[in-house]
Amino acid sequence: MCGRYTLIHPTTDILQRFGLTQIKIEGLPVEIEPRANIAPSQLVPAVVNHGFGKEQFRMLDALRWGFLPMWVKDIKKSPPMINARAETLAEKAYFKGALRSRRCIIPADSFYEWDGQGKARRPYRFQFKDQRLFGMAGLYEEWSSPTGGDIVTCCIVTVAANRLLSRFHDRMPAILDPEDEARWLDSDVDSFEAQLMLKSHDPYDMDCYPVSPELNKATASGLHLVDFYDEAEVQADMQAKKQTKNRGQKSDENPDQLKLF
Numbered sequence: 001m002c003g004r005y006t007l008i009h010p011t012t013d014i015l016q017r018f019g020l021t022q023i024k025i026e027g028l029p030v031e032i033e034p035r036a037n038i039a040p041s042q043l044v045p046a047v048v049n050h051g052f053g054k055e056q057f058r059m060l061d062a063l064r065w066g067f068l069p070m071w072v073k074d075i076k077k078s079p080p081m082i083n084a085r086a087e088t089l090a091e092k093a094y095f096k097g098a099l100r101s102r103r104c105i106i107p108a109d110s111f112y113e114w115d116g117q118g119k120a121r122r123p124y125r126f127q128f129k130d131q132r133l134f135g136m137a138g139l140y141e142e143w144s145s146p147t148g149g150d151i152v153t154c155c156i157v158t159v160a161a162n163r164l165l166s167r168f169h170d171r172m173p174a175i176l177d178p179e180d181e182a183r184w185l186d187s188d189v190d191s192f193e194a195q196l197m198l199k200s201h202d203p204y205d206m207d208c209y210p211v212s213p214e215l216n217k218a219t220a221s222g223l224h225l226v227d228f229y230d231e232a233e234v235q236a237d238m239q240a241k242k243q244t245k246n247r248g249q250k251s252d253e254n255p256d257q258l259k260l261f
Helices: 013-015 097-100 180-186 191-195 231-251
Strands: 005-007 035-038 043-050 057-065 083-085 103-108 111-115 122-126 133-142 151-159 172-175 206-210
Touching: 005 103, 043 133, 043 180, 097 103, 097 133, 097 191, 103 151, 103 180, 111 172, 133 180, 180 191
Parallel strands: 057 151, 083 151
Antiparallel strands: 005 035, 005 111, 043 057, 043 103, 103 133, 111 122, 122 206, 133 151, 151 172
């Protein structure tokens, strides 16, 4: 599964890494704001191909994370999907049309998974050891709201988790090899060939570390969210501050002053 990720690299790095010369302005600023907690239902940057055949060109667009096929009328009966399993894309009516001709790449520099349950649930950040940008395989679709207006929605394709992730979850985002990215975007490449590009990434090229439990809230924001979180150290620091505060309160009391109450 992939339900939260980051995109912190500057806009120039993103454009260069994915061979982009244009940003579609609607929904995105010219400079992409660094974000440490990208969550479902938000607008996300995505690389898409426009045009057909040899006239295709790449553009960075703003898509709504939560995939809806164009034929969905009632989102209560058919809710937006944030992920799609690579193994069944060609079989599912929800996704097979988009797999044929509406594939995208979702840039990221890390993603999160959680360990534990309930109050003990803790987030971990997964990234490449060299902290490089990567492209997650995605699908997109234009959906017409019954109340009017068109929304371009997307989802992240997932594959079986590698060894690093498997203790946290049985799925992970499908990270495309850079040499496959152009073919993934190419609408002339058929569904069968596209699915062959979807595989688990080498675990030895990645690492992970614990981050702040603030991430348990989808609304949390701030680049501090990607900092290493040592729970024991945080608890010790809180205890030290509490003791300092208590000592300060005691020193304010005058032992020579008579107390009436």
